[in-house]
Amino acid sequence: MPELPEVETIRCGLEPLVVGHRIVGVALRNRALRWPVPEKLQEILNGQVIHAVERRAKYLMLRCQSGTLILHLGMSGSLRILPKQKNPTKHDHVDIVFSNGRCLRYNDPRRFGALLWTSSDPVQHELLKDLGPEPLTASLTGDYLYERSRRRIVSIKQFIMDSRIVSGVGNIYANEALFTAGIQPVKAAGRISRKRYQRLAAAIKKTLRTAIAAGGTTLRDFQDESGNPGYFQMKLKVYGRGGEPCLVCGRRIRHVRHGQRSTYYCPRCQH
Ligand SMILES: [Zn+2]
Numbered sequence: 001m002p003e004l005p006e007v008e009t010i011r012c013g014l015e016p017l018v019v020g021h022r023i024v025g026v027a028l029r030n031r032a033l034r035w036p037v038p039e040k041l042q043e044i045l046n047g048q049v050i051h052a053v054e055r056r057a058k059y060l061m062l063r064c065q066s067g068t069l070i071l072h073l074g075m076s077g078s079l080r081i082l083p084k085q086k087n088p089t090k091h092d093h094v095d096i097v098f099s100n101g102r103c104l105r106y107n108d109p110r111r112f113g114a115l116l117w118t119s120s121d122p123v124q125h126e127l128l129k130d131l132g133p134e135p136l137t138a139s140l141t142g143d144y145l146y147e148r149s150r151r152r153i154v155s156i157k158q159f160i161m162d163s164r165i166v167s168g169v170g171n172i173y174a175n176e177a178l179f180t181a182g183i184q185p186v187k188a189a190g191r192i193s194r195k196r197y198q199r200l201a202a203a204i205k206k207t208l209r210t211a212i213a214a215g216g217t218t219l220r221d222f223q224d225e226s227g228n229p230g231y232f233q234m235k236l237k238v239y240g241r242g243g244e245p246c247l248v249c250g251r252r253i254r255h256v257r258h259g260q261r262s263t264y265y266c267p268r269c270q271h
Contacts, residue, residue, distance in 0.1 A: 002073045004135070004168035005208055005234075007058045009215030010079060015053045017081045018062070018104060022049050025097035029088065033108065034074055037094060037115045044117055045069070045096065056123060057131050057167035067119035070127070074112030080105045131167040135204050140166055142198030149189040149197070158259045159189035160204065169204060171261045172239045173211065177203040179238040184270045185263050186256075210234055238264040 002010070026042040038044065048064040055061065062069040073079075084095065084103040094106040094115060106115065118125050133139035148165055149156075160166055161174050169177070178185050180203035183196060192200075214234035237247055239262075242255025246266040256263050 001075050001170070002058065002077070003170035003173060003211075004058055005173070005211035005215055007060060007073065007168075008055055008212050010073075011053050011055045011060055014060070014079065014081075014104075017102075018050045018098070019052060020049065021098040021100060022047065023064075023096055024099045025084075025095075027088075027095040027097065027103075028093075029095075030093040030111070032111060033093065034072075034112050034114045035116060038117050041094075041115070041117065056128050056134070057163060059122075059128060061122045063122075067117055068122040070114070070116045070118060070122055070125060071106075072114040072127075074108060074110065074114065076110040077106065077108040077113035080107070131163055132165045133167065135166050135169060135208055140201055140204065142194060142201040145201055146192075146194040146197040149192065152189040154189055155186045155258065156183055156189045156192055156200075157185035157261075157263060160200070161261075166204065169208075172236065173204070173207050175239045175262075175264050176237055177207045179265065179270060180207060182270055185265050186258055187271075238266065240264070 023045045024047075026045050028037060028041060031037040031039065044067070045064065048066065050062050050064055052063040053060060054063060058072060060071040062071065081102055082105050084097050084101055088095070088105070089107070091107045091109045092105050093108060093111070095103040097103045106113070116125075116127075122128060133144065145160075145165070149159060152159060157174050157178060160169050160177070161171065175185065177200065181196065181200040183192065183200060211234045238253055241253045242264055244253055245251065246253055246269060249266065249268045251266055251268045253264050254267055
């Protein structure tokens with residue numbers, strides 16, 4: 001599932017390929033995504049120029065003259081820039097065709113993604129308005145996390161994965177950030193000190209930035225139509241390493257299911 005760094009990598013790859021280009025057509029092969037794609041998308045987008053490609057949490061926002069196309073990749077969505085003549089395959093649901101003869105093609109086998117249009121401020125859209133601070137901006141601080149967590153008995157891992165608290169910290173990066181900050185993932189959020197939250201806020205930013213930097217190396221794949229949407233692996237310290245030695249102390253990394261998600265931690269380094 002694409003997480004925030006993957007979406008940011010896609011945004012960076014997409015930006016130079018679509019900004020400034022005029023939309024001359026839309027091919028809508030399947031409207032049944034998580035929410036129905038607007039029936040009149042063709043009518044709405046025709047003739048519009050994309051001004052910017054922005055991101056809020058895991059939503060991409062393609063800003064046009066009269067509004068914004070909001071795009072979410074769901075579980076299995078991907079985007080490619082292709083010559084418009086290239087024959088679509090089974091799960092290629094939407095093409096946005098540009099005047100330069102290329103198209104932005106949306107593929108999504110599981111169809112949990114979304115393609116929605118808004119003519120008002122996209123950040124105030126129903127799906128986006130309640131999202132917590134962007135983790136890579138100054139609005140995410142240790143003090144903020146500390147204040148929000150008081151009297152909360154939910155685990156720290158579930159707390160930072162709650163998009164109303166911080167937007168876009170998925171399971172892999174929550175595991176990694178908690179390892180970097182030395183915090184046990186199942187510890188109650190309300191029982192963690194301000195100082196440790198400051199370490200955690202820094203660890204979340206560092207983890208996501210490292211992943212985005214690693215993703216930059218796959219941008220070429222995204223551009224050369226290989227079908228690779230730009231997902232990547234950074235070197236993970238705990239996630240997926242159950243039973244292997246901790247990179248810091250050598251103890252075996254533990255793997256537990258917590259809140260129905262795979263949780264990995266070092267029993268010595270994290271407490
Ligand atoms: Zn350790």
